[in-house]
Amino acid sequence: MSKNKPISRILLTGGSGMVGRNILEYSSLMPYYEIFSPNSKELNLLNKTDVYQYINKTKPDIIVHAAGKVGGIQANMADPVNFLLENLNMGQNVILGAKENNVKKFLNLSSSCVYPRNAVNPLQENLILKGELEPTNEGYALAKIFSTKLCEYISKEDPSFLYKTVIPCNLYGKHDKFSPNNSHMLPAVIRKIDAAKRKGIKKVDIWGDGNSRREFMYAEDLADFIFYALKKLESMPQNLNVGLGVDYSINEYYETVAKIIGYEGEFFHDLSKPVGMKQKVVDVNRLNEFGWKPSFLLSEGIKRTYQYFKENYND
Ligand SMILES: NC(=O)c1ccc[n+]([C@@H]2O[C@H](COP(=O)([O-])OP(=O)(O)OC[C@H]3O[C@@H](n4cnc5c(N)ncnc54)[C@H](OP(=O)(O)O)[C@@H]3O)[C@@H](O)[C@H]2O)c1
Numbered sequence: 001m002s003k004n005k006p007i008s009r010i011l012l013t014g015g016s017g018m019v020g021r022n023i024l025e026y027s028s029l030m031p032y033y034e035i036f037s038p039n040s041k042e043l044n045l046l047n048k049t050d051v052y053q054y055i056n057k058t059k060p061d062i063i064v065h066a067a068g069k070v071g072g073i074q075a076n077m078a079d080p081v082n083f084l085l086e087n088l089n090m091g092q093n094v095i096l097g098a099k100e101n102n103v104k105k106f107l108n109l110s111s112s113c114v115y116p117r118n119a120v121n122p123l124q125e126n127l128i129l130k131g132e133l134e135p136t137n138e139g140y141a142l143a144k145i146f147s148t149k150l151c152e153y154i155s156k157e158d159p160s161f162l163y164k165t166v167i168p169c170n171l172y173g174k175h176d177k178f179s180p181n182n183s184h185m186l187p188a189v190i191r192k193i194d195a196a197k198r199k200g201i202k203k204v205d206i207w208g209d210g211n212s213r214r215e216f217m218y219a220e221d222l223a224d225f226i227f228y229a230l231k232k233l234e235s236m237p238q239n240l241n242v243g244l245g246v247d248y249s250i251n252e253y254y255e256t257v258a259k260i261i262g263y264e265g266e267f268f269h270d271l272s273k274p275v276g277m278k279q280k281v282v283d284v285n286r287l288n289e290f291g292w293k294p295s296f297l298l299s300e301g302i303k304r305t306y307q308y309f310k311e312n313y314n315d
């Protein structure tokens with residue numbers, strides 16, 4: 001490590017979550033950062049006073065906001081009030097707490113669910129607020145749009161505040177949530193097919209007709225992007241999609257996971273289950289111009305996630 005490069009102090013929120021833990025693990029390769037990340041027991045981001053005092057005391061150079069109330073389609077449908085309020089209040093407290101304490105660099109994590117449900121794919125960053133949202137995660141999306149806009153307004157008011165928003169596609173990887181009541185599709189498929197193989201279950205259910213399409217990026221790739229962006233925050237666009245720019249049908253995800261796990265059973269479609277947006281693949285033109293590309297192929301990412309699942313879950 002070069003002696004004369006200053007260390008930047010990063011406050012990472014959500015450090016115990018999937019994205020946060022991938023960022024912390026990846027940071028070991030980044031010698032120029034000192035990262036601290038209180039969990040929700042040490043710092044409840046819903047408590048405005050505590051958030052302001054914590055930032056004032058720790059004086060970070062940068063804040064990466066990766067905390068949130070996060071879940072798949074079924075979790076969002078079950079609790080829209082809290083998906084809206086908790087994400088909105090956490091976003092307000094952390095972003096305004098940063099501003100009030102003169103923190104000049106801020107990376108805000110949004111999500112591709114902010115885009116209109118019937119927008120033309122691939123989804124471009126200028127489509128935000130240009131149409132009705134997907135009802136299954138509307139509350140969460142409204143909260144994400146609020147934080148995205150708040151960062152935009154702060155940076156516009158005073159360009160010395162580099163408050164930028166990353167809009168990732170769906171993510172998966174180590175430290176994901178695998179429980180059926182709040183997991184996203186890919187971890188749910190891994191858990192279901194692993195169980196079917198181990199227990200000799202002949203048929204596995206696919207929610208919906210399986211024709212919806214999704215883009216899933218390996219969370220370690222997002223961690224790599226975060227550190228790439230921190231080095232070039234000034235030139236990063238205000239709002240930037242981060243993804244593969246490639247999507248697959250739900251049926252294809254089930255087939256790919258079955259092949260990797262070695263499951264030879266059958267599938268049936270449960271049409272009573274919610275399907276959400278028909279498609280949500282992000283446009284990666286701006287991302288490519290910004291000079292970053294993901295490195296993990298879907299099959300490699302699934303293999304590593306399955307390895308993590310086997311080492312940490314045995315239901
Ligand atoms: N997963 C995806 O597919 C995806 C896709 C696009 C964008 N994102 C975004 O990426 C970020 C992280 O997502 P994730 O998948 O890593 O979520 P996650 O695994 O559920 O982690 C959420 C994190 O937020 C923290 N948190 C929740 N409520 C809190 C509170 N009141 N005070 C302090 N911390 C609190 C949790 O801490 P505790 O564990 O202590 O509660 C946890 O560390 C979110 O902004 C999400 O919107 C995720």
Ligand SMILES: C[C@@H]1O[C@H](OP(=O)(O)OP(=O)(O)OC[C@H]2O[C@@H](n3cnc4c(=O)[nH]c(N)nc43)[C@H](O)[C@@H]2O)[C@@H](O)[C@H](O)[C@@H]1O
Nearest residue numbers: 072073076111113137170184185188207208212274275276
């Ligand atoms: C990025 C995230 O996208 C999320 O939307 P979204 O992709 O539909 O959320 P997922 O739960 O990942 O569902 C993706 C798609 O997978 C189908 N699917 C098939 N089988 C399953 C299964 O066993 N479990 C699950 N969960 N889905 C399954 C589901 O019908 C839907 O079309 C938002 O709810 C979040 O807030 C966030 O924005």
